[in-house]
Amino acid sequence: MAIVINSAALSGINAFMVSVEVDITRGLPSFNIVGLADTAVRESKERVRSAIINSGFNFPVKRITVNLAPANLRKEGSLYDLPIAIGILMATNQISFSNSNEYILLGELSLNGNINPVNGALTIVLEGLSKSFTKFIVPLKNAEECSITEKSQIYPFGNLIELINFIKYRDMLPYHKSKIKSKTKYKLDFSDVSGQTACKRAIEVAAAGKHNIILLGPPGSGKTMIARRIPSILPKLSYKEAIEITKLYSICGELNDNNMITRRPFRNPHHTCTKTSLIGGSTKLTPGEVSLAHTGVLFLDEMLEFNKNVLEALRQPLEDKTVMISRASGSVIYPSNFMLVGALNPCPCGFYGSSKPCTCTDYDRKKYLSKLSGPLLDRIDIFAFVNDIKYSDLTNREFENESSETVRKRINYARSIQKERFSKCNFYCNSDMKSEDIKKYCKLDAKSSSILEFVYNKYHLSIRAYNKILKVSRTIADLDKKENIEKEHILEAIQYRNFLNEHII
Template identity: 40%
Template sequence: MNLALIHSRAVIGMDAPAVTVEVHLSLGLPAFSIVGLPETSVKEAKERVRCALINAGFDWPARRITVNLAPADLPKEGGRFDLPIAIGILAASEQCQSDKLANIELAGELALSGELRPVHGIIPMVVSSQQANRQLLLPEQNGAEAALVEANHCLVANHLLTVTAWLNDKQELANAAIESATAIGADHPDLQDVIGQQQAKRALTVAAAGRHHLLFYGPPGTGKTMLASRLPGILPAMNDQEALESATVYSISHQGFKACNWRQRPFRSPHHSSSAVALVGGGSQPKPGEISLAHRGVLFLDELPEFSRHVLDMLRQPLESGQITISRAARQLDFPAQFQLIAAMNPSPCGNWGNPNVACRSTPDEIRRYLNRLSGPLLDRFDMSLEVPALAEQGLYQQRSDGPSSSDVKQTVEQCYQLQLDRQGCANGQLQGALLHQHCQLSQENSQLLQRIIEQFGLSARAQQRVLKVARTIADLRHCEQIESSHISEAISYRAVDRLMQQLAT
């Protein structure tokens, strides 16, 4: 047998297209060539595979070896094709049986000793191989990740010799197994650690219940970052589909997915020096950015005005659509980006404008330039904004807040969130079009009240819709079927940045 066909998969964006590894041994001077649009890391497989086969005790064929990775127009990268190439050479040179190769897909990087090393992008490979009705053979270190999707579908091995022994019916391979660490819940910081700031905690509860975007502003040291870091601990638990989507994004990224993070909502907090590619994704071989890594979780932007305005404005479209499209000359890739945006900022360059305890050192022009770093359309996409004032001196000496704990708040949030799912199939923060008008209807009196407020603050049509969504969540938290005037008043109280900008303009 001079030709062997091995099934494998590449990873392009969120997909794992099939790749057929064709290995042909022919007469002629000994040579080894790989074709089929391989990247540098794939071309280097020649040396890894050769050393691995020799060190594992196999004969290296003194033939002309040609490896074709089909389809030829699909880019191939990474070390995932090492194992398929090695098995292809062994099958073509009749050093192992090939009966099982038609129903199995292989992926794994080879060490020079023949040991198997993990690769990224496992979750989309498992899903795609299931759809193709073929088993997937992976390195043992990828087993826990693969088992999150389907444990019985995946086989794992730790060495090339183990794989060949299984192909020769001399040994059985184990199925992928879930690590015990995946059952351990996340240890999120507790909301009771935040002293005072009862209004901010209430705003955080409303934001968590309705999946609303929230902006905190206030002097340094008032607890804005502490409050934001407690949000994942009060969010509703992930369902299977949400957990799989989040895990898939991490699986295809360079960070990789850790099985112990299964069902934990991500919390991403990039530094304000982050580039546009780091935040929204991209690169020559597009990879997901922070907004996609925060999919189904929280993206926290601290010191919001310190981010580049160009970078921040790139968030506007994903905030509306829930996905980001990366376009390149060769292809177009879509990454999910359905995240909850939480941001924190100071009201002035010195941070003390409006602080009764510390004098402000910034001039009105400096404050105006500072706040103008944030575009109006971006601020318009925050459902809620709230001032977090400085605490009185005596309140700083409390060791623990007397408010509810994160577990108590989470229980309330989950009940409210489930109510929204049962009624409309999504969170209030995601209501659009007809659903928004259907579930956020106002009486004539309340409609007139809202209209007067809109005219007073000069809010846009988008801001008006966001006020309605927040009011709907407040009504749900109070178990009210209809939105009442008190709900609208509380929702309007969470438009502090609009009042701040109006004050600055005068």
């Protein structure tokens, strides 16, 4: 009779249950693994054989067949080593695991029997809980991330002998996580930024409504400095958001401290990155930067230095808030609901609009900025110019710069209004509003409507750009604690597209 051990497999950000069936019969010695297994799974035969022998047990010289069910779904990785080894030991009566059906097992075995960590352990635990499993046998180094959930009973082990002793004697209590370490304090603070009042206001509006923003300005004006401080003014992660982003980092193996992520991500890929590293993919269908920035900030410094094809690939994630990756090995969907922040120079020499003379012609500037296509620019809500820093801004001690905590309080208030407004929707920020939501929550009076009509006709705005102005206006009204959008809010929102209208379109 075949032995059945419970395990799981990853599919994007989710997991599905896998039954590891082990059957040992008489015949010519062989070891076969079936069930649409990839190379890493098939190679587990040698790891399992050596781990069993080096742990002091006998490896059967018989016909061994391992089936990973369901057989029609692809299995990847090395996490099946442990359940296969336990199945073989049970099938040869070297151990007795009477209630094995209550546990989910996962782990990679080394040749000497150590149990190595695997990627995506948290995702598997969450899937097991949804299927009424509460007991999990995991590698010791995965214990921290797997114990994030309260209802799970985690049994971590460092090697095969420890696990087998537990199966024999049941002399161990579930791993208990004392407390989730919260890391919400930032070393970078907005009080470090001198001057730039208009730019900081634009950043505050963008953060309050989770709007995409591009910062334009000469070299050394502080674009990167300001962008790196945006996470310090964003609201804290909710528990649901923290679990979702932790699952993504667990799949990628980027949980360095094996703890829950409590800060909003800030991803800053270099401009030489490829489309695959930005969007995700490869043969293993791993998440890219757009997914690792989920719930946080994706910062593209020197945005115009990125390959144009790489920038164009952002269009779909910015619009749909998800990214579908399709390859010959399968298709997965990852969340990518991030706030895009771009920084770029306004011209090839970099000094257009600054105190230094610009040596570029109008043609040079338009050609330089043409790497940002119309469809991509349509998906940007706010354009802010970062001016040169004046000497008086650096030396003036009369007025103290606002701290990130002060700005965050205003942003939290605006977000609380949005959370209440969209309590019956599946989103929580103004930037995520659809057409029907805009009609309901962004009503204009006669003066505001006539101003917007003039701008719409003058600059031949697209419907998407029109909606962006309304969304930003709604956010400004929330910061201003106003129930309705007023003329001042519309004018400020239009101003955030003014540089775009005059110099790019």
